Amino acid sequence: MLISRLKTMLLMGLLLLGNHVNSEGLDKLTFITESYPPYNFENSGILRGISVDLLVAAAQKVSQPVTRNKIKLYPWARGYRNAVDGPNIVLFATTRTEEREPLFKWAGPITATRIVLLAPKASNISIKSPEDLKKYKIAAIRDDVGEQLVVALGIEKGKIKSSANADSVVKKLANNKVDMWAYEENVARWFIKKNNLNNDDYATVYVLKEAELYYAFSKDVSDTVVASVQEGIDKVKAAPGKVGKTLYDDIMSEYM
Incomplete structure (x- = not known):
C-alpha cells in the first residue's frame, strides 16, 4: 500500500x-x-x-x-x-x-548595429559635435532607438520629425521636408533603395551609436x-x- x-x-x-x-x-x-x-x-x-x-x-x-x-x-x-x-x-x-x-x-x-544620421550629399551637411545638430530638422521612427538617441543629445522635440514607418521618412528626406534621418544604417539604405532612390546620393554624416x-x-x-x-x-x-x-x-x- x-x-x-x-x-x-x-x-x-x-x-x-x-x-x-x-x-x-x-x-x-x-x-x-x-x-x-x-x-x-x-x-x-x-x-x-x-x-x-x-x-x-x-x-x-x-x-x-x-x-x-x-x-x-x-x-x-x-x-x-x-x-x-x-x-x-x-x-x-x-x-x-x-x-x-x-x-x-x-x-x-x-x-x-550602427545607428547613424543620413543626409543628402547635396546638402553638404557636416556634423562635428552634437551641438551642430540643433539647427537641423531630424527624421526618426517613433520610439525607435534613433529617436531616443537624438532626444538624449538634447535636441528639441520640435526639431525631431517622428513617423510611424520608414517609407514615409524616405519621402520626407527626398522632398527636403527634413535634413537628415536618425536610423540603423543598413536598414535606412535598404529603404532608400526600395523607394527607387540612389544610395550614392546619401551620406552618413554622424554616428549616434554602435551597439548590438x-x-x-x-x-x-x-x-x-x-x-x-x-x-x-x-x-x-x-x-x-x-x-x-x-x-x-x-x-x-x-x-x-
Whole structure:
C-alpha cells in the first residue's frame, strides 16, 4: 500500500513538473517584430531576415519550434509598448542600450548595429559635435532607438520629425521636408533603395551609436525561457554551416 501511494505521489509530481515546464515554453510567448530589413521583413507574405531565421533556428535547436506565422509584424511603436507592458512578449530586433537595459530581459546578440544620421550629399551637411545638430530638422521612427538617441543629445522635440514607418521618412528626406534621418544604417539604405532612390546620393554624416541587436523579452518572462532562447542562439553560432563556418554564418550570408 505504501509503495503504491509513493508511486502515485511520484507520478503526480512528474505531471505537475511537466505542466510547469510546458507553461514556460516558447509556445506561450508572443513574438513581435517590425519591417526592419535585412534583419526582419515580409516578402511575399512570409517573414524573413537575419533575426527571423536566427530565432527559428535557435528554437529548433532547443526542441521548441517557433513557426514564422506565429510572429506578428507591427509598427515599431506599437510593438515596443507591448513589450514594455507585457505579458509574455518578445520584441526583435531590438538595439540594446543603457536606457533600455532595465526595461527588458535579453537574449543575443543577433548582430552588431550602427545607428547613424543620413543626409543628402547635396546638402553638404557636416556634423562635428552634437551641438551642430540643433539647427537641423531630424527624421526618426517613433520610439525607435534613433529617436531616443537624438532626444538624449538634447535636441528639441520640435526639431525631431517622428513617423510611424520608414517609407514615409524616405519621402520626407527626398522632398527636403527634413535634413537628415536618425536610423540603423543598413536598414535606412535598404529603404532608400526600395523607394527607387540612389544610395550614392546619401551620406552618413554622424554616428549616434554602435551597439548590438537582441531579442528583448518583457520583464514577466521567466529567466528559464530567456535562457533557453540564449542556449539556442549559442548552439546556432556553434553548429557547422553548409556555406560558411557556422550555421549562423550561413544565415548572415543570406542577407548581407
